[in-house]
Amino acid sequence: MAFDLSKVRNIGISAHIDSGKTTLTERILYYTDRIHAIHEVRGKDGVGAKMDSMDLEREKGITIQSAATFCEWDDYKVNIIDTPGHVDFTVEVERSLRVLDGAILVLCGVAGVQSQSFTVDRQMRRYGVPRIAFINKLDRAGANPWNVTKSIREKLSLNAVMTQIPIGAEDKLGGIIDLIQMRAFIFEGEGGREILEKEIPADYVAKATEMRAAMLDSVSMYSDELMMELMEGEIPVNPRTVIMIREAIRSGTLSNQLVPVCMGSAYRNTGVQLLLDAVTYFLPSPPEKHNMALDAQGEQVPVQVDPEAPLIVLAFKLDDGRYGQVTYIRVYQGTLRKGDTIYNQRTKQKVKVGRLVRMHSSEMEDISVTQAGDICALFGVDCASGDTFTDGSVNMSMESMFVPEPVIKMSLKPKDNKAVSNLSKALNRFSKEDPTFRTFLDKESNETIIAGMGELHLEVYVERMKREYGVECEVGKPQVAYRETVTQRAEYNYAHKKQTGGSGQFGRVVGYIEPSEEMDFEYVWKCVGGSIPTEFNASIEKGFRQSITKGRLIGFPVVNMRFVVTDGQSHAVDSSDNAFQAAARGAFRQAYAAARPVILEPIMKLAVEGPGEFAGSIMRTISQRRGIIVGQSEEDGFARVEAEVPLAEMFGYSTVIRSATQGKAEFSMEFLKYSPVPPDVGKTLREEFGSKLIVEEDD
Numbered sequence: 001m002a003f004d005l006s007k008v009r010n011i012g013i014s015a016h017i018d019s020g021k022t023t024l025t026e027r028i029l030y031y032t033d034r035i036h037a038i039h040e041v042r043g044k045d046g047v048g049a050k051m052d053s054m055d056l057e058r059e060k061g062i063t064i065q066s067a068a069t070f071c072e073w074d075d076y077k078v079n080i081i082d083t084p085g086h087v088d089f090t091v092e093v094e095r096s097l098r099v100l101d102g103a104i105l106v107l108c109g110v111a112g113v114q115s116q117s118f119t120v121d122r123q124m125r126r127y128g129v130p131r132i133a134f135i136n137k138l139d140r141a142g143a144n145p146w147n148v149t150k151s152i153r154e155k156l157s158l159n160a161v162m163t164q165i166p167i168g169a170e171d172k173l174g175g176i177i178d179l180i181q182m183r184a185f186i187f188e189g190e191g192g193r194e195i196l197e198k199e200i201p202a203d204y205v206a207k208a209t210e211m212r213a214a215m216l217d218s219v220s221m222y223s224d225e226l227m228m229e230l231m232e233g234e235i236p237v238n239p240r241t242v243i244m245i246r247e248a249i250r251s252g253t254l255s256n257q258l259v260p261v262c263m264g265s266a267y268r269n270t271g272v273q274l275l276l277d278a279v280t281y282f283l284p285s286p287p288e289k290h291n292m293a294l295d296a297q298g299e300q301v302p303v304q305v306d307p308e309a310p311l312i313v314l315a316f317k318l319d320d321g322r323y324g325q326v327t328y329i330r331v332y333q334g335t336l337r338k339g340d341t342i343y344n345q346r347t348k349q350k351v352k353v354g355r356l357v358r359m360h361s362s363e364m365e366d367i368s369v370t371q372a373g374d375i376c377a378l379f380g381v382d383c384a385s386g387d388t389f390t391d392g393s394v395n396m397s398m399e400s401m402f403v404p405e406p407v408i409k410m411s412l413k414p415k416d417n418k419a420v421s422n423l424s425k426a427l428n429r430f431s432k433e434d435p436t437f438r439t440f441l442d443k444e445s446n447e448t449i450i451a452g453m454g455e456l457h458l459e460v461y462v463e464r465m466k467r468e469y470g471v472e473c474e475v476g477k478p479q480v481a482y483r484e485t486v487t488q489r490a491e492y493n494y495a496h497k498k499q500t501g502g503s504g505q506f507g508r509v510v511g512y513i514e515p516s517e518e519m520d521f522e523y524v525w526k527c528v529g530g531s532i533p534t535e536f537n538a539s540i541e542k543g544f545r546q547s548i549t550k551g552r553l554i555g556f557p558v559v560n561m562r563f564v565v566t567d568g569q570s571h572a573v574d575s576s577d578n579a580f581q582a583a584a585r586g587a588f589r590q591a592y593a594a595a596r597p598v599i600l601e602p603i604m605k606l607a608v609e610g611p612g613e614f615a616g617s618i619m620r621t622i623s624q625r626r627g628i629i630v631g632q633s634e635e636d637g638f639a640r641v642e643a644e645v646p647l648a649e650m651f652g653y654s655t656v657i658r659s660a661t662q663g664k665a666e667f668s669m670e671f672l673k674y675s676p677v678p679p680d681v682g683k684t685l686r687e688e689f690g691s692k693l694i695v696e697e698d699d
Contacts, residue, residue: 005305005373006285010330012081012096014124015106016116017668020136024106024266024275025069025082030191031273032071032078034360038191068328068359068375076280079375090119090453090670091403091436095316095385097123098401099330099375102283103131104275109143109263111638112151115607115668121156126402128289130253132278133158135263138166139173139270145263147635152259161218162261163249164274165211167204176264176271177204179212180245182237185274192269216245222258223248246281253282286373291332293388293396301396307371309333311342311391314398315383320429327378328359332398334391335371342389345397351389355379385435403435406451407602407647407671410458411476413447422469423448430461437461451481454669455651480648481602482685483674484551485560486595489514494590495569496583505576507532507583508569509540513591516562521548524564532568536580540565543584552592553599553682554689559674563588599682600674602647607640608657610665615639617660625649626678644672 013021029035068081081100083093097103103124107117124131133152135145145166152160167184168174175186177200184204186196200208216235220227226235226248235241252258262278264271291303293312303312311334319326336342338356343349357364358376370376383389388397414423427439427450438451452458455478465471495508509532516522523541532540541563548558568583606627608618612634618641619629627645634640650669657665677685 005287007076007280008079008285008373009076009279009283010079010099010101010286010373010375011279011283012083012093012100012103012129013106014083014093014097014103014120016108016111016114016120017084018666019106019108019111019114020266021106022082024104024134024136024272025080027192027266027269027272028080028276029069029071031193031276032073034069034071067361068377069361070358070375073276074280078276078279081375089457090123091434092317093120093123094403095401097127097129099314099316100127100129101286101289102279103129104279105131105133105259106136107133107148107152108140109135109138109145109148109265110140111609112148112635113155114609114640115605115642115670117156119670121158125256128256130256130282130284130289131259132253132275132282133160133259133261134271134275135261136266138263139170139265139268141170142638143170143173145261149261152261158259159218159252159257160259160261161215161249161252162211162263163215163278164261164263164271165204165208166263167201173265173268173270176274177208178274179208179215180242180249182208182212185271187270187273192272195273219245219248219252219258222252222255250282254284254288291398293332293398296395303332303398305372306333307335309372310394311336311340311389312394312396312398313342313389315378315385315387315389316401318383318385318433320433324380325382326357326359326364327381327383329376329378329389331370331372331374331376333372335369337369338367340391343392344383345388345390345395346384347387350392351381351383353378353381384432404453404671405481406436406438406453407481407604408454408458409449409451409479409481411442411447411449411479412462413474413476415472415474419469419471423465423471423473426465426469426471430464447476453671478651482554482556482677483600484553484556484558484597485600486513486515486558486592486597488596490591490595492587492591494583494587496579496586498579498582504574505579505582506569506571506574507536507576507579509565509580509583509587510567511563511565511587513588513595514562514564516560520559520561521545522562524562526564526566527568532565532570532580533575536570536575536577537565539577539580540584543581544588546581547585547588551597552589553597554685556599558597559600598676599685601677601681603644603672603675604647604650604669605672606643606645606650606667606669608643608665608667609638609640610661612637612639614661614665615641618657618665621653621656621660625653645669646675646677647671 013025015021026038030038071078081096083096135148137143149160149162152158163179165177166173167177175184177184184198184200188194188196216230220230226244229235249260253260260278260282262275266272287305292300293303295301312332313329315327315329317328338353340353342351344351356367357379358367386400414420430437431439436453440449442449450458462473462475489512491512493510496505498505523544525537544563551558610618622629622643622645625645626649627643629641629643631642657667
């Protein structure tokens with residue numbers, strides 16, 4: 001199954017929620033003959049979009065899980081991953097971008113750059129993913145591609161260059177003008193399949209000429225030949241210059257110094273085929289995207305996108321269904337065949353590839369072989385997300401992806417005791433599939449706790465437990481993942497003594513604790529002169545690490561602390577590993593209150609968008625929640641308010657904002673930082689959690 005790697009594209013489609021990603025993917029599948037009828041996202045016709053295969057996705061009209069598919073366009077093989085837009089499911093975008101070579105950043109033609117656009121752009125930068133911008137929804141009232149392109153430049157600091165302009169706007173959107181070829185394209189017939197190429201309409205010639213000159217001025221920076229011709233005068237439109245301009249745009253895009261801007265309306269079947277052409281012209285093939293692996297010494301080594309090289313495969317996503325686990329993989333190096341034996345670099349176990357499949361949303365299409373540069377899936381292989389497989393001839397692992405920490409928790413209790421077994425199966429599956437979904441048993445309350453990225457994240461999993469496993473749960477009030485820390489230095493001098501007949505326990509530690517800006521836990525050994533044998537150094541550190549798992553203010557983990565040991569005392573017989581662990585725990589208890597501990601709460605980056613007439617109401621809802629407004633803008637009657645708000649105040653906000661804006665505003669949140677709670681809130685929290693620690697308050 002050898003294929004030309006230069007004609008392979010691995011792309012993702014990412015954007016703010018409700019920008020039209022899934023609708024765009026549906027049209028791409030239709031025009032590449034992967035599906036034979038177009039269905040809309042919310043599934044009003046009882047079918048729903050192909051890439052939203054989960055019933056919950058079709059009902060809510062949002063993408064919850066990333067979905068992969070494969071199609072062909074003009075002899076190019078294109079692997080596509082459609083990703084969620086909601087920030088609660090950001091890990092789906094994260095792991096998809098980790099394995100992709102290029103991406104389409106979809107932007108709403110009315111709203112432009114929105115809150116999640118920033119997050120997606122940051123993720124693309126993290127993995128060095130070149131992108132094309134697609135300005136969608138140009139058929140909507142208020143659509144303005146020039147303003148959107150300007151906002152890409154100003155807000156995302158990207159060198160956005162328009163390669164197309166629309167013919168007409170809003171309900172009069174009639175087609176697209178390609179500035180490279182200087183031709184007009186009209187999309188007619190069933191589903192916009194019939195493309196009519198025409199001369200540019202007379203009343204658009206001047207605008208197209210002006211925009212082409214601006215495009216050439218920008219893209220000539222990436223081609224010496226084009227720059228020379230531009231300096232000599234106007235560049236004519238002919239096959240040679242068209243190729244020259246495309247190569248210049250491609251060069252700028254691959255170096256992440258330029259973002260070509262395409263446009264259209266996926267819903268109105270306009271401009272999608274031209275976008276597919278742009279994917280083949282401008283985005284990288286697998287050999288053009290440089291990837292690194294880690295060798296046995298942890299050093300970075302380049303990966304060769306070569307079918308003949310030793311095999312290196314990364315498992316980047318799991319779907320553990322009723323009939324077995326589907327493991328989505330990216331083949332970085334070598335060739336993988338059905339029946340091959342591969343080695344898991346993490347577990348050092350051998351695995352036989354029983355079934356090799358290509359995913360088409362929820363459907364599996366069997367294949368016998370795949371090679372470097374391809375994205376497909378293994379069926380029935382047990383592994384974890386982020387595992388690397390090789391053929392055993394190399395000891396290399398691909399670098400793992402970034403996984404954010406959960407910020408919200410809630411308790412679960414099955415209504416029926418018979419459902420406990422199914423609940424356990426569901427929790428094991430979901431925590432295995434999703435690295436941001438955590439579950440554990442609270443030792444004090446004996447309750448099952450689930451943790452995730454937001455209310456919607458956890459609500460979706462609770463609903464899936466009910467639908468897929470028949471488990472109905474009573475859900476406890478969402479709980480914020482607070483933290484504790486200290487604000488000043490405090491000394492300790494603690495001796496642990498215990499005599500029970502025979503050899504006892506003895507260990508004394510002397511030193512201080514203080515805030516640490518650099519890391520959550522820092523341990524420094526400054527004990528000299530042999531007062532504590534160095535063999536107990538690790539014991540003391542272990543005792544301190546045990547102490548910070550549960551703070552003494554409200555019982556949440558302690559972060560950003562430095563523990564320094566300067567002196568101590570040991571006993572030839574009674575000192576032991578356990579004795580010095582206990583001494584460290586006692587030292588922590590002794591010094592903690594004197595170090596002025598404070599409670600930290602997660603602060604969320606909030607963005608609310610809605611009609612300008614409701615800007616005042618939006619800001620009031622934020623102020624009522626201890627929010628600090630950090631930015632406000634209004635454009636074309638559309639207001640955007642950015643703020644920093646404590647997560648504890650945001651429960652139920654969706655109902656409040658709908659009520660305050662007649663259902664016309666939307667919001668998104670993502671974790672920003674941890675900050676100390678105000679004194680009155682801290683006092684309330686200590687009372688709520690039954691804290692008995694007496695802390696000196698500042699006057």
